[in-house]
Amino acid sequence: MVTSDRKAPVCVLGVGLIGGSLLRAAVGAGYDAWGYNRSEAGARAARADGFEVTGDLIGVLTRARETDALIVIAVPMPAVDHILADISTFAPGCTLTDVVSVKAPVTAAVHKHGLAGRYIGGHPMAGTSESGWAATDPGLFQGAAWAVGVDEGTRPEPWTRVVRLALACGSMVVPVVADEHDRAVARISHLPHVLAEALAIAGASGGDLALGLAAGSFRDGTRVASTSPDLVRAICEPNSEALLDVLNNTLTVLARARDSLLDTGSLADLVDAGFAARQRYDTAQRWEITGIRPGDHDWLGRLREAGQRGGVITSLD
Amino acid sequence: MVTSDRKAPVCVLGVGLIGGSLLRAAVGAGYDAWGYNRSEAGARAARADGFEVTGDLIGVLTRARETDALIVIAVPMPAVDHILADISTFAPGCTLTDVVSVKAPVTAAVHKHGLAGRYIGGHPMAGTSESGWAATDPGLFQGAAWAVGVDEGTRPEPWTRVVRLALACGSMVVPVVADEHDRAVARISHLPHVLAEALAIAGASGGDLALGLAAGSFRDGTRVASTSPDLVRAICEPNSEALLDVLNNTLTVLARARDSLLDTGSLADLVDAGFAARQRYDTAQRWEITGIRPGDHDWLGRLREAGQRGGVITSLD
Structure with a gap:
């Protein structure tokens, strides 16, 4: 009622x-x-x-x-x-x-x-x-x-x-609770913004040729980089402590992938873990x-x- | 005709x-x-x-x-x-x-x-x-x-x-030409795969709470992590030289953003550059x-x- x-x-x-x-x-x-x-x-x-x-x-x-x-x-x-x-x-x-x-x-x-x-x-x-x-x-x-x-x-x-x-x-x-919320959104909302900005920068650094060849993976991966810069900063910066934690973890993950690609030519560890993670998201x-x-x-x-x-x-x- | x-x-x-x-x-x-x-x-x-x-x-x-x-x-x-x-x-x-x-x-x-x-x-x-x-x-x-x-x-x-x-x-x-193609796709196709895998890993590391709060930015940012691991490796690994270049550049961009957030609380440089880059893509x-x-x-x-x-x-x- x-x-x-x-x-x-x-x-x-x-x-x-x-x-x-x-x-x-x-x-x-x-x-x-x-x-x-x-x-x-x-x-x-x-x-x-x-x-x-x-x-x-x-x-x-x-x-x-x-x-x-x-x-x-x-x-x-x-x-x-x-x-x-x-x-x-x-x-x-x-x-x-x-x-x-x-x-x-x-x-x-x-x-x-x-x-x-x-x-x-x-x-x-x-x-x-x-x-x-x-x-x-x-x-x-x-x-x-x-x-x-x-x-x-x-x-x-x-x-x-x-x-x-x-x-x-x-x-x-x-x-x-507040702290756990902030740590979670650093992972699933604020880090996506940071990575989208970095990906957009990498693409545009390739000039008109790279941007002209860009398709779905680049478009989706950079979508939230369209958000107004002031708003992105207002969203991410107040959560700097949690965002720094997950950004540091992600730098480690990426640096390990880089080292593996350089040393052995393989991205297996990154790709297998990433696929499993996305599967977990899809099936949650x-x-x-x-x-x-x-x-x-x-x-x-x-x-x-x-x-x-x-x-x-x-x-x- | x-x-x-x-x-x-x-x-x-x-x-x-x-x-x-x-x-x-x-x-x-x-x-x-x-x-x-x-x-x-x-x-x-x-x-x-x-x-x-x-x-x-x-x-x-x-x-x-x-x-x-x-x-x-x-x-x-x-x-x-x-x-x-x-x-x-x-x-x-x-x-x-x-x-x-x-x-x-x-x-x-x-x-x-x-x-x-x-x-x-x-x-x-x-x-x-x-x-x-x-x-x-x-x-x-x-x-x-x-x-x-x-x-x-x-x-x-x-x-x-x-x-x-x-x-x-x-x-x-x-x-x-072949070399320029490979450098361009490292930026707009292979790096998106690598970042999507890393983002998926960061999200799943937050457990059911983080995955339960995940919305559009995480879904879009990890979409290509759904691709079969064998296929991702077959796409990225043969282009390791160009991919390593752009991955190293991106690690530098992200590390600078991390340092800026840590030292000054600001993500301005990253966010402004990322927004401008995505605008360039949108208007190309x-x-x-x-x-x-x-x-x-x-x-x-x-x-x-x-x-x-x-x-x-x-x-x-």
Whole structure:
């Protein structure tokens, strides 16, 4: 049964690709939802499509406070601190989540601003190399994984609200703590950006001949190098510690492959391991987490452990 | 005007993804074409689809000799030497091309077997991570670049035959000499394979959590790691010299990015250069080479130079 309580209002701060798509998806799912956008052009484009989006942050936050809305921070990491300062001033009691690509730095900032009590980290694993309102799509989150924080101290009520929103947008929820999230996305989101940039550089260094011969493997391998440089940096740089770890590991893997090719003419170790890894990805089965209710004994630890083993939440109750 | 001379028979040795697709495309374009396949299962599958393919290499080559067919070598590099030995015995006078992913090693083998006089190197830049007859597609080469050799000593008549076949399959012809081809494909085909394998390894090392959070950037960045390990090695290892060069360059680029991230927290240099490189790829315009007729003064040098500048041949007359 859907009650008004289950669809408490949603206030989206930043209506770029992710925030804007979330606003569209939430409205489509029956939520009372509105938003803020720093650039007036983006706000105007959203209004032209019939959504309530303004550049008046104080007004938007005041409305959130008055309606006890769930606030979704959907600005890039470099803008998070500033927006948290305004939240702590104008809507300090609201439940708070975010869709930023790293979790530990957002969590630290939330603590700094005294907002940790009602904050639940979030990260929908969806996107394209496009950005801005024009790229928004209410179906962007359908079937996607949506990481939701289960860090120590998380309270059941705000957590349930955030999970309900993610499910209403069509996602599967992956319960994960901030540090483990950040290490995982360094591997499957930030490293892909770094390697795509390096591959694009190697291709273009071959001039018009190389680019003219480039086909599917180059096109796919460099796709995310089309993402705007500012956005790539805003995604990767705040996760530098985890990204450095996996980048160093990958440098080792590549240097070993180089040595093997040089010494023996063989890429067997790299290619066999890479094929097996991709097979594991292709055959990985998500499984449904059931029987853990928010507030149960050790619910956070049990959800965390289930998420580590590939479990997802597809419904609540 | 299409004459029978312009569609002299085509004999395809190996009907996997590339050779089989070529056989389909050639038949579709009105060529009398048939093939050989080492595995009887592949030959049977091709026959079931109505194509003349057998496991009788001597019979196939004898028919090629009797009909003055263009022979297309479409086996992986490790099998090239063996098949050239049979060609030199049973069809030494035939015009010869190939679709192998490297050109210098094939050229060297062709010389060794005394077949260089009528050999023109070829390489259609098309493929998927699938392989075998079941994956063949007569439209595979539509709009693709097809590298055709313009090495010193190339004679106009066999060259024209190979170019006509590539054009009939729907491709644009990129004129290129063997060494420059091999250096270019190391950048845009072989390095993508190496990086995809390394990325897949990094992702799977994060376990079910990381693989469960993986989305488009990981899926696209590892797509070619699905290719069978034997095939990847057969593609990359024969081009080890050029691949080592570009792999070393890329290790340097990545190590610099690592150092920058570690020392300053910034990925600006990598990301700006990668974005510019991908933009160059996205905006690269192929242009049509005209006015150079096979046999004209310095036609090979002029075609080579045009190919270096992104020129393609889209028609002959």
